[in-house]
Amino acid sequence: MSKIALVYSFEESNWFSCVKIVGNLLKSYDLLENTELVPVNFNEKMLATGLRDVVDQIKDASVDKIVFLDHKPHPLFLLRDLLKSNPEIEGELIFHVYGDFTLHFDLWMTLDKQLKGRKVKFICASDKQVKLVKKFIVSSNTFVEKLPFPVDWNEFYLDDKSVGIREQYSLDKDSKIFIYTGRLSLQKNIVELVEIFLNAHQDKKIPENSYLFLAGEFDTLGFLFGDIYHHLGEYYRAYDRVINKYPEELKDKIKLLGKISNSKLLNFYNESNAFISLSTYHDEDYGMSVAEAGACGLPLLLTDWAGFSSFLLTENCKGITSYLTPKGPTFNKEEASKELINMINIVSADKQKQSDAFKQYLSTESVSKKLEKYIGRDCEEFMGFGDLMYDLGRIKNFQMRVFFNDPDKLMNKYYYKVYDVYASKNK
Amino acid sequence: MLQKINNHINTFEKCDLVSKRWDLLSQSNNLYQAMYRKFPLNEKYFFELNPSFAYEYKSLEVMLGFPFVMLRNGFYGLYYFFLKNIKPPKNCTTTFLIPHKFKYLIPESWKDHVLVYSFNYTSKKSEKEEKLVVYGIVGRENFINDKIKDFFNKKIPEAKEVIFLSPLREQGYLHTQTETELYFEFQKAMFEHAGFGVKQFNNFRSDHLSFVNNEYDFINIDQDNFLIYDDYLSHFFATKGAYNMNPIDTQSDVKLVKEINLSPYHSIKMSKPNSFSDYILRQKAEVKLNSINVNLYSEAFFEHAIDCLRSQK
Secondary structure (H helix, E strand, O other): OOEEEEEEOOOOOOHHHHHHHHHHHHHHHHHOOOOOEEEOOOHHHHHOOOHHHHHHHHHHHHHEEEEEEEOOOOOOHHHHHHHHHHHOOOOOOEEEEOOOHHHOOHHHHHHHHHOOEEEEEEEEEEEHHHHHHOOOOOOOOOOEEEOOEEEOOOOOOOOOOOHHHHHHHHOOOOOOOEEEEOOOOOOOHHHHHHHHHHHHHOOOOOOOOOOEEOOOOEEEOOOHHHHHHOOOOOOHHHHHHHOOOOOOHHHEEEEEOOOHHHHEEEEEHHOOOOOOOOOOOOOOOOOOOHHHHHHHHOOEEEOOHHHHHHOOOOOEEEEEEEEEEEEEEEEEEEEEEEEHHHHHEOOOOOOHHHHHHHHHHEEEEHHHHHHHHHOOOOEEEEEOOOOOHHHHHHHHHHHOOEEEEEOOOOOHHHHHHHOOOOOOEEO | OOHHHHHHHHOOOHHHHHHHHHOOOOOOOHHHHHOOHHHOOOEOOOOOOOEEOOOOOOHHHHHOOOOEEEEEEEHHHHHHHHHHHHOOOOOOOOEEEEEEHHEEEHHHHHHHEEEEEEEEOOOOOOHHHHHHHHEEEOOOOHOOOOHHHHHHHOOOOOOOOOEEEEEOOOEOOOOOOOOOOHHHHHHHHHHHHHHHOOEEEEOOOOHHOOOOOOEEEEEEEEOOOOEEOHHHHHHHHOOOOOOEEOOOOOOOOOEEEEEEEOOEEEEEEEEOOOOOOOHHHHHHHHHHHHOOOOOOHHHHHHHHHHHHHHOOO
């Protein structure tokens, strides 16, 4: 019987997808056999009030492994206290790595000393993230493996029953619905998506009864690494300026749905014909909404940027070439237009086949089976983070924009060094 | 004017917005600090026509370097602005957007250089009326015409979940004003009205309020708009689809020059003022007669302006 401390914040994160991810990972851990799980609450408030109780809980539980499930707080804050005061703790340390890995070089660098010589496993959500994390680690034999974040089939599944979405939006029953769900944000390339969709309409390359549903809220994230900061309403205005260039009848082809609850999302996915995301968000390590859309059997049109490339599981998943440029990541717009038009031919594809492929890849049960293997496998002692982590950790100690060169306002050499594995090409 | 707005929106550059300029100095340090105590109500938001407060510009000359200046000030800042500038400068090509609520402050001499604006909210009132956000910074200038209890009795319906977002500032607008007592009086009235289940936020972080959606109604405790007309939080909550229970005013009976969406759920309406009052000319004479020092950071002028707004009701 193995005993595992599952460390995560019992308070929900304000990062919506992470709330889902942690919840679903817990379900996969719950399915492990011959394992006793010890849930440990580790949240941001504790950083101010002290971690003695958490440290004592882990120490007293005498666990074999300590798993960091959540994306925050950073494990450094707990391990610093835990391992310093209790060097005798020898349990394996397992880190589920999130998209914010590249935001915390300084913290990982500081943690390095504590990790060296211990058994450490890094679990990433996608193939490209595995490659990215490996860049920072000295030994190529360090345990860095892929495990997709799971989807709970009780929440997202294929259901052919209509719940009247088309009626609600006064669309005919044969209309084609393309859906995007997630943050409506600069690096998600929503404005470009809308332009590509409406241009295809204008050129009559897609049927007149094709609609693009955008579910989510406009945000102010901008492009942190590229020195672009947005004020409230800035990205919405960019969207509005673009959409106003088109005639009224075309504007109507775009439906802004706002933020949709999980239960309603299921209905929207099941009534849609395809899912589209042209995101090149710098930390798109996975793509929870893509995983959920795939679970519901939707054909996918994605960029091949970062974690999205791991979703290209069937012939009904298309990946658009992504590039690194001196101004940040982008994608091939001509290719996206072409694939959007091609997508029309597969919108009535076999959703069951698609859903089955995703079930096999990322249902809580499938993930649990892979997890069982990873947990059981032995690993070598951690030999430390390499020069790249130390270079970037030191820069991060002085400034936020580690990948940006202020004088020429372009991305710097570190950007290419780290993110080249997320793109399919460099320009 | 419509042509000027359309051209500007299609071709604007970041340097046309004071919120994107890091190279400009504000009017005075005292004033800047006084308004900083009103954060986040005066936080920046984006609109191509340059929403900003008069105090963000060092001088009128600097303002005239912008094609549009949309003043977010309440009565006090606008009263001061027009008292100081009864006539527009000769070289003025800037269009000033003035809150519709205070259009009586605009002297006729400004007629070729102004538009008035207000906001239109399209979110529907939540049917359940169960979730309510009450926000604002408690200050005596919020209760010029109504007492605190009146505000709750008249404006706040019963709701199951009440969120109270109100950063506590020890000082008011003027450094001589202490707001702590008023804050606790307000808090007491709120507990009496809404019970002890009220969830309080004493500082603003957008990610802590990410749960607010179209199931919420929201209301600003500031009904008089003495310091701020166009507050950030009304945009923040409206953008999330929440329902504004008490929009300041709307221009339903005027011919609009333009209406522009600021989010999927609210827009700004702009029109040419159809009439002008001699209010500011009369006030100019009164100020002179009573030897009131027209200074935004003077206690006497502050009190005078509060009396003016009270007598306007």
